[in-house]
Amino acid sequence: MTILAIDGLVKRFGGLLATDQVSLTVEDGEIHALIGPNGAGKSTLINQLCGEIAPDEGRIRLAGQDITNMPVPDRVALGLGRTFQITSLLGDATCRQNIAMAVQARQGGNFRIWDRIAGRRDLWDQADAVLDGSALAGRADVVVHDLSHGERKQLELLIALARQPRLLLLDEPMAGLGHAESQDMIARLREVGRSVPMLLVEHDMAAVFALATRISVLVYGRIIASGSVAEIRANAEVREAYLGAEDELC
Amino acid sequence: MRPLVATLVTAALLFLFFVPMLTDLVGRPSLLALACRILIYAMAAASLNFVLGYGGMISFGHAAFFGVGAYTVGILYAHFASGELLFGFIPGSNQMLITLPAAVLVSGVFAAAIGALSLRTGGVQFIMITLAFAQMLFFFFVALKAYGGEDGIIIRRTNELAGLNMRDRVTLYYVILGFAVLFFLGLWRMVNSSFGAVLRGIQQNERRMAALGFAPYRYKLYAFILSGMGAGFAGALMANFLRYASPDMMHWTKSGELMIMVILGGVGSFFGPIFGAAAFMILETFLAGWTEHWQLLLGAVLLVIVLATKGGINGLLARIFRRGA
Numbered sequence: 043m044t045i046l047a048i049d050g051l052v053k054r055f056g057g058l059l060a061t062d063q064v065s066l067t068v069e070d071g072e073i074h075a076l077i078g079p080n081g082a083g084k085s086t087l088i089n090q091l092c093g094e095i096a097p098d099e100g101r102i103r104l105a106g107q108d109i110t111n112m113p114v115p116d117r118v119a120l121g122l123g124r125t126f127q128i129t130s131l132l133g134d135a136t137c138r139q140n141i142a143m144a145v146q147a148r149q150g151g152n153f154r155i156w157d158r159i160a161g162r163r164d165l166w167d168q169a170d171a172v173l174d175g176s177a178l179a180g181r182a183d184v185v186v187h188d189l190s191h192g193e194r195k196q197l198e199l200l201i202a203l204a205r206q207p208r209l210l211l212l213d214e215p216m217a218g219l220g221h222a223e224s225q226d227m228i229a230r231l232r233e234v235g236r237s238v239p240m241l242l243v244e245h246d247m248a249a250v251f252a253l254a255t256r257i258s259v260l261v262y263g264r265i266i267a268s269g270s271v272a273e274i275r276a277n278a279e280v281r282e283a284y285l286g287a288e289d290e291l292c
Numbered sequence: 293m294r295p296l297v298a299t300l301v302t303a304a305l306l307f308l309f310f311v312p313m314l315t316d317l318v319g320r321p322s323l324l325a326l327a328c329r330i331l332i333y334a335m336a337a338a339s340l341n342f343v344l345g346y347g348g349m350i351s352f353g354h355a356a357f358f359g360v361g362a363y364t365v366g367i368l369y370a371h372f373a374s375g376e377l378l379f380g381f382i383p384g385s386n387q388m389l390i391t392l393p394a395a396v397l398v399s400g401v402f403a404a405a406i407g408a409l410s411l412r413t414g415g416v417q418f419i420m421i422t423l424a425f426a427q428m429l430f431f432f433f434v435a436l437k438a439y440g441g442e443d444g445i446i447i448r449r450t451n452e453l454a455g456l457n458m459r460d461r462v463t464l465y466y467v468i469l470g471f472a473v474l475f476f477l478g479l480w481r482m483v484n485s486s487f488g489a490v491l492r493g494i495q496q497n498e499r500r501m502a503a504l505g506f507a508p509y510r511y512k513l514y515a516f517i518l519s520g521m522g523a524g525f526a527g528a529l530m531a532n533f534l535r536y537a538s539p540d541m542m543h544w545t546k547s548g549e550l551m552i553m554v555i556l557g558g559v560g561s562f563f564g565p566i567f568g569a570a571a572f573m574i575l576e577t578f579l580a581g582w583t584e585h586w587q588l589l590l591g592a593v594l595l596v597i598v599l600a601t602k603g604g605i606n607g608l609l610a611r612i613f614r615r616g617a
Contacts, residue, residue, distance in 0.1 A: 092503070118505035130503070132496045143493055147504040152490050153514060155482045159489045205504060 043070045043105075045209045045239050046091070051100035053086055053263075060086040061097065062263035068209060073235045075242045075250045078260035079284060084243045085127065087260070088213050091241070092124050093117050105208060118147075123207025123238075125198040127214040131186045137197055138182040142169040144204035172204045177226055192223040199227075203234065210238050216246040228252050251275075259283065296613060308469055312462045321461070328465055330573045331472045332530050337553040337565035338479055339522030344551070345560030346483065347515045348495035352419045352547050353406070353426030357399040357520040359542025361527030363433065364395040366445035366537030373448065388451035388532065392471075395528035396521045402429075403520020407513050426547055433539040444538025451532050458532075468529055475525065476566075482518065483562060491515050495560070523550075556597055558606030567605040 046068040053061035060083045068074045078084055089095040091102060093114040102110045109117050132140050145168045146152060146159075159165075173182050177196045181189070189197065195215060202210055215231065216224050228249050231240070235253065244250050250257065251271050258268040261283045267274060274280055308327075315323040336358050343349040368391050371377065371384025378384065385391055410421040434442045450458040457463055482488055490511050493501050498508050531537045540546070549572065557568025575593060579586035601608040 113507065114502040115505045115507040118503060124503055126500075126503075130497060130500045132493055132500060134496055135493075139489075143489065143501075144504050146486065146489065147506055152486050152506070152511075154486045155488070155518070157485050158481075159484060159486050162486065201504070 044068070044103075045070060045105055046241065047101075047103040048091070049101040049103070051087070051090060051102065052098050053083075053090060053095065054098055059263050061090065064100070064260070064263070064265055066258050066265060066268065068239050068241050070239055071236075072255050073231075073240045073242055073253050075244060075254035075257045076260055077244065077247070077250055077257060082260045083263040084260055085213065086263075088124075088211055088241075088243055091211055092122070118205070118207075121206075121208030122211070123202040123205050123209065124211040125195075125202050125213060125215055127217060127243075129191075129194040129198050131194060131197060131201070133186045136183050136185050137178050137189070137193075137200075138166070138169055138173065140186065140197060141172050141200055141204045142166060144201045145169050145172075148205055169204065172200055176200055177230070192219050195219060195223075195227065196230075199230065199234070203238075207238060210234070210240045212240055212242045212244070214244055215242070216244055216249050224249060305473070312465055324461055324465055326573060326577055328468050328533050329530075330570045331468050332526050332533060333550070333553060333573060334566040334569040335472055335475050335529070336523050336526035337550050337557070337569045338476070339519045339526065340550045341554045341557075341559065341561075341565045342479070342482070342522065343512075343515050343519040344554055345564070346488065346495060347491045347512060347519075348498075349411070349512060349516065350419050351410075351422045351516070351519075352544070352551065353422035353424075354519070354523050354550050355542045355544070355546035356406070356426035356429045357403055357523035358527035358530070358546065358550075359429065359433065359537070359539070360399045360402050361395040361524030362531035362537035362541050363439070363445070363527075364398045364524070365391045365451065365528045365531040366447055367439060368394060369447045369451070370439065370445055386449065386451050388453040388467075391451050391532075392525065392528050395524050399524020399527070400517050400521040402524075403517045404513070407516035407520070411509055411512050411516060423544055423547070426542060427544055430539050430542045430544070433542065440538070442539055444536050444540070447531060447535045447537070450535060464533065468533065471525075471529060475522070479522070480562065487511070487514070552594060556594060556604055558604030561603060561606040564604055564606035567609070571605060 044067050048064055048066050051061050051064045052059070064087060066074070076084055076087070086095065090097045093112060097110065100110070101108060104117065104120050104122055107120060109120065109122070132143065135143070142165050145165050149165065173179050178193060178200065181193060186194065186197070195218070199215065212231070215227055219227060224246065231253055242250070242253060254271055256268065257271060257274040258265050259274065259280050266283060267277050267280050269277070311327050312324055315321055336354070340351065340354045343351050367378065368385045372386045373384070406422065406425045410418055410425065413421055433439070439445050450464060452458060453467060456467065458467070490501070490506060494506070494508050494511055501508055527541060530541065553568035553572045554565055555568070556571050557566065558564030575590055576586065579589050583589070597604060603610070
């Protein structure tokens with residue numbers, strides 16, 4: 043089943059075509075990787091999917107439902123989850139509180155002014171369940187300000203998972219991670235990918251080749267190739283586009 | 293830290309209970325009036341802090357709701373005294389258990405209208421729009437000759453409550469103290485509720501909260517309405533205490549004073565607005581008795597506190613006690 047379907051998406055910034063007739067799908071059980079050199083328009087595309095930027099043309103459908111002009115919170119309610127490239131967390135709150143907030147968003151009842159947040163047992167149990175067995179299990183009560191960059195990246199993912207999305211948009215989850223941290227993140231994403239389909243935007247080619255079931259290549263806002271890992275590796279056009287900009291495709 | 297806070301709150305309540313005796317003891321009964329004003333302004337400042345500190349919305353028009361609460365009491369009293377129906381169908385009242393809820397309701401309606409429009413903007417625009425609405429209300433009441441225009445409404449007698457003698461200053465003090473305790477208990481619950489958690493989340497990172505599926509506008513509007521109701525409640529008590537309601541209560545300088553109290557006490561802290569209101573009123577009273585240029589000195593004190601303390605008086609006290617503990 044198709045979870046995400048993008049059809050003929052166009053976004054112009056002045057004279058610049060940041061997104062040029064992009065069409066792609068993410069199917070159930072798929073980790074669809076989106077790669078491309080810097081400035082190819084990957085972040086612009088992600089932000090249109092999340093609803094932070096409105097596209098000029100085209101359609102976006104989530105599980106069959108048109109979400110093209112839907113506000114951010116409504117898309118999230120339909121099951122769209124995301125992580126931020128530059129981590130965006132509740133800085134004064136602990137890991138546990140950050141995750142609990144995602145659970146709270148899912149459970150509802152958030153206009154209650156006469157209950158006790160500390161007394162919502164179910165909320166904290168679910169937050170602890172998400173933390174259990176994760177890399178942050180021992181860091182539950184540490185405030186975000188005191189977390190390392192790698193830990194924040196992990197927390198981004200845990201928060202997204204706590205919301206129980208039907209589709210995950212991952213905006214460079216490896217960015218800035220050390221080698222060991224990257225390996226952890228890859229293992230974690232592979233595990234998550236078994237239950238949640240993903241659109242993975244990533245610069246780290248080793249990670250992309252390790253995880254992706256399908257790869258699309260974005261250059262100057264346009265998708266120039268789409269296919270399996272082997273196909274993309276063998277594609278001459280992709281090599282050229284990459285080697286023209288930076289020799290990253292190893 | 294927790295038991296320490298509980299001890300301090302108990303001590304403060306004991307002190308507040310004995311204030312009338314203490315002011316008698318030192319032979320300065322006027323200090324009792326000061327204590328009443330501090331309690332009332334503490335509630336107004338705490339209401340502002342609910343949106344400003346907990347919600348991150350810098351409202352520069354909160355005196356409007358304070359004034360609307362006061363005018364509700366004043367107008368209901370005027371109609372009670374004259375016997376005429378308000379709008380042809382609402383009878384007047386001098387019963388506190390009717391006028392206070394009415395004031396809360398009316399200021400809530402005003403906050404809903406003003407908030408619904410202002411919260412479509414953010415940052416500096418939000419500050420200016422809330423200020424503009426408050427000034428519109430100020431000039432509306434100045435022009436409202438039926439209710440005294442710029443002189444406001446005289447309330448000949450404080451509202452009645454459960455047969456108490458409200459002309460007695462000590463009784464009135466205890467009534468205000470009682471309402472203040474109820475107010476802060478309610479606020480404590482709200483801050484620690486499910487909604488309180490969401491509100492603090494929005495203050496910290498609105499983008500993140502939207503990405504979790506919270507529509508920030510609705511939550512901010514809800515907070516704004518609750519906050520307006522709190523300020524209206526304080527205004528209603530002020531009208532009862534001063535026995536008048538006037539446009540001055542909603543002048544923009546009053547909004548500024550409330551904001552100074554919040555900053556002085558500690559933005560986003562529970563007890564901060566109480567400290568801020570007390571510090572502001574005490575400084576005003578004593579500096580004004582000393583020199584007519586008291587605002588200059590007040591400005592200097594504010595400057596020192598903002599620059600030298602992290603998180604106002606509340607932050608300063610927290611650090612002192614933590615070091616001592």
